[in-house]
Amino acid sequence: MTNPRTIHIHRDKWHLAWDHSIEPVASIESGETVSLDMTDSSCGQIGPDSTVDAIKNLDFGRVDQVNGPVYVAGAEPGDTLEVEFLDLQPANWGWSAIIPGFGLLADEFSEPALKIWRLEGGAEGWAEFAPGIRIPVEPFCGEIGLAPGAPGALSTIPPYRHGGNMDTKHITKGARLFLPVEAPGALFSMGDGHAAQGDGEVCGTAIEAPMQATVRLTVRKDLKINEPQFVTAGPLARRTNTAPYYVTDGIAPDLLEATRKAIRHMIEHLQKNYGLSRADAYMLCSVAVDLKLCEVVDLPNFLVGAFLPQSIFTA
Template sequence: MSIHSIKRSQCHLAWDNSIPPVAHIKSGDVVSFDCLDASNGQITPTTVASSLRTLEISTLDQVNGPIYVESAKPGDTLQIDVLEVSTADWGWTGILPGFGLLADEFTTPCLKIWDLPVGQDFAWFDKLKGIKIPLRPFAGEMGVALAAKGPHSTIPPYNTGGNVDTKHLTKGTTLYLPIQVEGALFSTGDGHAAQGDGEVCGTAIETPMKTTVRLTVLKDKPHVKTPHFSTPKGSDDPKGYYCTTGVGPDIREATRDAVRHMITVLEVEHGLSREDAYMLCSIAGDLRMHEVVDMPNYVIGMMMPKSIFGHQSA
């Protein structure tokens, strides 16, 4: 196993399978990334709200990479084990004109700069009111290149990942992405110190981020057609969750796809009939709105507690 390091300067602004990789690695190698925040360094601890009107929007949500993984072929699955995630000692949350679920109602720029002390597992939203936020850092962007010729914006999520903004992809989680091009061409970025499901105003606690992942090519998981992930023990459920997603511009169809993909997992990996799998989704699965603001696509998850499978694990 080799360990590779990717610098902040080794980044790009679109999913495009013609972008030359910044590193070639073997399946199972570990890669560490040093990433700027989603503003691409335009926002600093001294930035004021009025400056948000002059942000260079075209440079937002850059990602670091791409990484070429040897033996990765279209139809394979890339397993991304999140080994470490750390943030800077500061972050920001903003209301950006034109962004967010209620963009038509919140048109005035607003900016909050956060203190994120090293070693502290929470940040104060309002100390006088006693409102503090548990910190669960993760990368908002993790994806592989699309087969369709680019460039494709890094703002929306895709079936191949990208800006999935899913708060469960923290240290200890394993993400699975469908590979569409040779080498997979994996990239990551958009550090978040904390976020709620949906990221409704369009920003989380945005922060520069260092993350380390292991990238492994799987030949035996071809049923992964959208991002899937498996959370570790103790993450809300004693054994964690296995989640399938639906990604698309129609929220109902994205939800239906999330359920369909879970049915397939239950058939293939647990030997259930299609009918039993559908019923199990209804009585044990939880639907979550993971990402609802990065148009044109939504990310809807179907989360299945792994504890219901006894000695088996998803």
């Protein structure tokens, strides 16, 4: 019995919309694997030697590109495509930024900022934020999706029922993602590599990094779903869930405002206790702090917690 083949998608095979009229760059049989060589989410506009000018001049018409699409034989509307993540390898660098007009607290952070990260040790390595603060690398891809069934182009910026920009940090190596098929052949695409991210990605960027990914794509005729579902590879955030968390709560009658308050309180905590600038604290929240819905039933107020892993502090 021969092993299923693997096809390779080069980094120049990308597109900027979810649209079933885009011609596939490759075709595979169900159960075969695809390797993708992906640029960072800026589509190469930011590099390891970039300065904040790259943020000032960022062309948003080129961000959040995805590699593909890949036609999967036998996939028909109403089926489910199972995506098994076999390998995710980030480059040795990445970036985080504050982009004016973007992020949870966009009205409070109007000045651009850029941090270039050096990633050590590959997929099991670390990235140093500042002396005494190390972020464990846990790579995943923010953009994973299929073409919509309805005609017309959809932006890659939001998530949809067929996938898209889900930015879910738990879809790591070993995870299995299930996506509802809306177009013949499914037309699978993926991109937006992240070396690490906090749940919520509050400033709008994670550790954005070029990524090499290998996935197995299998058509599931036995599974009917309406929106994405997934199985994690194991315990959540296994590399950061190794010590206590410090949590700041946000309480408000509006869920979004409760979330904003939780992050504001965490920024203040990081400034006061770790000597970070407000901008650096905001970016650290985006790559390390997990947002959790702690209380949603005792109205009129919601309670959102911002969870800071204490294991990232080495000094």
